[in-house]
Amino acid sequence: MLKSRRSLLSAIVMGLVAGAVAMPAFAADKKITLGFAQVGAESEWRAANTVSIKEAAKAAGIDLKFSDAQQKQENQIKAIRGYIAQKVDVISFAPVVTTGWDTVLKEAKAAKIPVVLTDRSVDTKDESLYVAMIASDFTEEGRKAGKWLLENYKTPGDVNIVELQGTVGSAPAIERKKGFEEVIKADPRFKITRSQTGDFTRAKGKEVMEAFLKADANINVLYAHNDDMAIGAIQAIEAAGKKPGKDIIVIGVDAVKGAFEAMMAGKMNVSIECNPQLGPQLMEVVKDIVAGKPVPRRIITKEGVFPMETAAKEFPNRKY
C-alpha cells in the first residue's frame, strides 16, 4: 500500500520535474543527480535564486531534478520523498518553514542520501540529518548596514533612524534588526526612533513611511530590511517634499535591480547584498560530497555592500 503510494507520488514528481527542466531523463554516463526542492517563486530574489541553481547545475554537468513547492511545506516534503524514491545522489532544499522536517530527513538518512540546506535553516535536535547549509548570514547583513552608516554619516548631532522591519517573526527581519542594533550601539548618537513592519513589500513600506513622516519631523536615516520597502518609502519621502538620499539617508538590503535604479538616480545611498546566486557554491559542495570529501557545515554566501557611487558601474552585472 505504502509502496504503491510512494511510487505514484514519485511518478507525479518525476512528471513535474521533467516539465520543470528540459533535460534528458536518461543521461549517458554516470552523472551526479541532485534533487532540489525550491520554496516557490514568491519574489525577485527567489526567481534569481532558481535561475542561479539551474544554470550552475548545467555548467557543472550535474543532472538537476527541480521542483517548486509553491510556498507549501507539504509539497516540499512530497518532492523530497520523490527524490528519495528516485535514489538521487544528493538532496537539497530551501526549507519554507523551520520546523517539521525530522521525519522526512530521517527517511533520507535511512536511504543514505546526504541533504544540503540552502538559504534557510531547519529546527532539529538531530544534527546528523543534514550535512551542510549554504545560506546568507542575515545578522551579518544587518551589521554591514550599521557599519556603513557609522562610517559614512558625518553630520554632527543626534541621528534619528526609522526602521522598516520585514515580516514579523521571519528570520531575516529578526536577524537584520539584531545585527544593525549591535553595531550602532557603539555610538550613542545613533538611535532608532521608530520601528514598524512593512511586510517586505513596496506598498506597505510606502504607507508606513508616510505615517512616520507626518508624525515625526526629525528623521535622518531610513533603514529598511529589504530594498522593496526602501523603494516604496523613497516615494513617500519624495511626496513629503524631501530629498531621499540627501535629506534622509536610505539604506536597504538585498541589492535587487530596483535598488540600483534608485541609487543611480541618487535617491538611495546603499544596498547590502543578500546574494541569491548560490548555485555555483551549491554545485561545488554537491561534487565534494559525492567525491567523499569533507565539507564545512555552515557555508556563508559571498555578499558585498553597494554604495550609490558604485551603482552605475555594477548595474549591468545585476541579474536580479
Place this chain on the structure above:
Amino acid sequence: MNLQSISKGRLFWPLVALFLMVMVNFWFNPDFFSIKVVNNGLYGSVIDILNRAAPVMLIAMGMTLVIATRGIDISVGATVAISGAIAAALIGGSLEIKDGVQTYVSNTPMSLAILAALGVGLLCGLWNGFLVAGVGMQPIIATLILMVAGRGIAQLITGGQIVTIYYEPFFFFGNGFFLGVPFAIYLVAAVAVVLLLLVHRTALGLFVQAVGLNPTASRFSGISARALIFWVYGFCGVTAAVAGVIIASNVKSADGNNAGLMMELDAILAVALGGTSLDGGRFSLIGTLIGALILQTLSYAIYSLGVPPEINLVVKAIVVFVVCLIQSEALRNMLFQRRTRVEGQA
C-alpha cells in the same frame, strides 16, 4: 419606505467609532489635523488616510451590494492583483536609458491598458456571478476558487517578479493631485455618487434588498434575481480592478504575490463596521465608507504611535472588537436598561 431615514439612524454608531479613532490620533499626534501644500498637493495625515483608504472604500462598496444580496466575495484581493498585473504588463516593464537619461516607455497606450485591467476585473466578477447565480454554488465557495487561482494568474502575468512601471502619466491615478486633492479620492467619490443615485433614485436599491431578504419572494414579485446577482458580482469585480490600478499606480509596480493580500477581509470588515448585516438585505453604502475609514485611521494610529510590530494585529483586533460591541444594540440595551429583557433578540 424612505431608505435615507433608516440609514441616518444606523450611521450614528459607526460615526462615533470613527470620531473616537480620530481623537486617539489627535491625542498622540497634535499635528494630526494640520494640512500644508507640498508639490502642488495637500499634504497631511487626514489626506493620507483618505488616500490610503481609497482602494478599500472602492472594493467595500462593491462588497456591500454583494453582501446585501446574501452573498460574499472573497476573491477581490486576487482580482486586485490580476488587474494590477495586467496594467503593469501592458504599460511598460522596462527602463530605457538613452545617453544616460532615463526615459519612459509605454508598451501599449495607457487608456487601452486600463480598459483591459478593468475589463479583466469585470470578467473575474462575472465569473463569480455565473458560479453563484448560474450554477447555484454557495458564494463563499464560488469566490474561493478565484481567490486561490487568481494569485496564480497574477503571478503568471508578472512572471513571478515584481514588475516595475516606468511610465510617468500612469502614476497620476495613485499619486496625482487634482485641485490639491489626491485623484484616488475623486474616483471613490464618483463611484459613491453614481451608486447612491442608482440605489436611492431608482428601484435598484430596493431590488438588491429584496433579493437579499427573500430571493423566492422577490422572484415571485417579478425581480430577475439571477441577473441581478450576476451583475452585482460583476460590479464588485470592477471596483476591485479600479483598486488594483490605483495600488499599482501608487507604488509604480505590480506585485502578484502581495498586491491586495487580505484585502477581501478588510473590505468585509468595512462593510460590517458600517452597519450592514452579513445576512443580507438592508445595507448602507455610506456606512461602508465610514467603516473603511475607521480601519485606515486605526492602521494610521498603529504606525504613528509606535506600537511594537509584534502586537499590531492584537491592537487591531481589540479595537475592532470594541467597535463591534459599541454597535451592538443588544449590548447597549444590556448596559443601559439594566436587565430588561431584549425583545426579539437581534
